[in-house]
Amino acid sequence: MNLKTYCLFLFFSLTFSNILFAQRDTVQINNNWKFAIDKKGEGITKLWFNKELPNARTVTLPHTWNVDETTQNHYGWAWYSYTIKVPAHWKNKNVVVQFGAINHTSIIYINGKSTFKNTGDGFNKFSINLNDKLKYGAENRITIAVNNAYTENKVPFSTSFDWPNDGGMIRKAALIISGKPTAKYIHIEPKLDLANNNGHLKIKLGFDQPLKTLKYAIQITEENQSTHNTVYSKTVQPNWSGNEAIAELDLAKVNPWHFDFPNLYKVQVKVMAGNKAVDEITTCIGFKDLKMQNGQIFLNGEPIKLMGTEWTAGSDPNYGFAEPDSIIIKHCKMLKAVNTIFTRMHFQQDELFYDFCDRNGILVQQEIPLWGPETPASEAVSSIAVQQLERMINNFYNHTSIFSWAVGNELRGRDADVKNMIAGLMKRAADLDKTRMNSYVSNTLTSSFSNHKNFVPDGASQGDYLMMNEYGGSWWQVPVAKIGNYLDSIHTSYPNKALIISEFGLCEPNFKGGDERRINDLVYHMAIFESKPFIQGAIYFDLTDYRTHYPGTSDTTKLKRRIHGVYDMYGNPKPSMKVLRELSSPVEVQVANVLSPENKAPISVTIFGSVGLPQHVVKGYKIYVSSRTDNWISQKPQDLPILSPGQEIKMKLEKDYQGKAVITVVRPNGYIATQQEL
Secondary structure, eight states: OOHHHHHHHHHHHHHHHHHHHOSEEEEEOOSSEEEEEETTSOTTTTTGGGSOOTTOEEEOSSOOGGGSTTTTTOOSEEEEEEEEEEOGGGGGSEEEEEESOOBSEEEEEETTEEEEEEOSOOSSOEEEEOTTTSOTTEEEEEEEEEEOOOOSSSSSOTTOOSSOOOOBOOSOEEEEEEOSSOOSEEEEEEEEETTTTEEEEEEEEEOSSOOTTOEEEEEEEESSSSSOOEEEEEEEOOEEETTEEEEEEEESSOOOBOSSSBOOEEEEEEEEETTEEEEEEEEEEOOOOEEEETTEEEETTEEEBEEEEEOOTTOOTTTTTOOOHHHHHHHHHHHHHTTOSEEEESSOOOHHHHHHHHHHTOEEEEEOOOBSTTOOOOHHHHHHHHHHHHHHHHHHTTOTTEEEEEEEESOOTTSHHHHHHHHHHHHHHHHHOTTSEEEEEESOGGGOOTTSTTOOOOGGGGSSSEEEEOOBTTTBOSOGGGHHHHHHHHHHHSTTSOEEEEEOOOOBTTSOOHHHHHHHHHHHHHHHHHTOTTEEEEEEEOSBOEEOSSSSOSOOSTTOEEBOOSBOTTSOBOHHHHHHHHHTOSEEEEESOOOOTTOOSOEEEEEEEOSSSSBOOBOSOEEEEESSTTOGGGSOOEEOOOBOTTOEEEEEEOOOSSSOOEEEEEOTTSOEEEEEEO
16 A cells, blocks of 8 residues: 555545544535536526436535626526535434525525525524435435525515625535534523622533433533633533523633633533434524613623724625635724724624634624615515524524624614514514623614604614614715714604614715724714713724625726725725724823934823723733834733723833834734834
């Protein structure tokens, strides 16, 4: 046996052994998919699911055809096909195929048989059980028909959305193989006792039916913390509620989750049938106490105010919605580079995004893509929206970064039928997850106030707090000097609700002025928000210029875009990026002495804790003095004392070189909070 043959033999032996003996295995199926455009929409009638796809080419997932030169304007049917040899021993296993997302409607065929239809949900992860649908010990074909046409049987409805309409298998796919019985999901509810920092966990696993002889072997480990201690290891007998097996346990002195200290715990549960582990499911959680009280936000008992930026996925025309992991992480780091501790997502993202937010300290308002005044409160739309909501909550239940569930954006929030739909979705969300808040994002809060005759509350008032898109001076045609008055009227109309600005910014080419106007707009609007004590947070829109199908640009290709960001479509920063970073910083540095570059004397600085947006205790931050903006990490840091909002401290910073100085304040997780060039 030559070396190459031996290596191949060793690889397949190890792979086979892993599948044979592990309790749960994930086999990625992202390479070597066959793909074909169906321009005439004839694939179903011509039985493409029963044969090799005509004129097919090989693609890798994630994939969209709307960034390819020849098919970038195709909105209709396309097909994917994948062939895999299924081992004979999988017949005794539970086999599930999982799709990260397919935009927007798809029909899944297994070996030529229609197995599952996913209608109008282009961004949620979904799974199909393949037991008894496979040919064991033989080749099997998965064929998928995908449609991204502007239909009314989807959410978002028809053309009522402001992002690209990229069709395809836009996220990765995998086969999940486990023993039987198999847990369909794991939902964990962590609770933090603020009096002593003890933690309580409720661990829920869902099964097809109750099996009361099962036990759980539970191990809990510090995940992203320096010690990585195992804090719990025990086999327990769960209690059953319907088809859920529930175990509850207590942990002493946990490290709470905070956006500057995003402490996580890895929870590993082995499902034991007798002495045999038949399934294993693992997730990560954090302990935090987040609530609204008397119109204020509290995190772990501390009153805080939030500030952040939203990223519209699919913005890079090289990838569109088919973003590889590296592009997702790049944009996540760009969010942190502008001091984002709070964001919202108009539609569901790849799991990797939420994992980053868990580990790097970003709170997320996660929404279903029910968007725009054209959206009807019809039975079809409501049904798809409920399905999306249920999948979304099930998929992201364990992510500590999830702040709340939101059920729509800029609908007809004053109309009775739409308000009923909003209320129904909020009730469903509350039934599915009693640990989080719910909201709706409004652009009609200023249409009527409580001192108006026959005042009817806006749909946003049905949420746990108010979310409002504020575009005074652009989309919202009112004198900018009156923006503050309108905000006061909202607070007077809903005095017990915290108000968060869910969007503000400058959209080109609909409005002119370039980045200079963007900066002026940003500074002015932030000044208004920070002058209103009842405003508890704000989200700048948008991180990048982003691709869209929506009117307002002369482009007709994959470059059709809104110029709305502090970065361009490719991630290059504009001057407004640093302005946003500084305005979003929890610390303010003022220099008391301005020395000549030749002077090496200490620099006197005054540092304030922000009393605007954001607002929270600053702890564990470090301050550097360097000669350039890009070499601060090589300098010796000084510890910044704990700083409360409004608190003032004075420091002398050592400067051991001649030349200009740059002062950089860095968060505990390594991101720049503020940087001042002297």
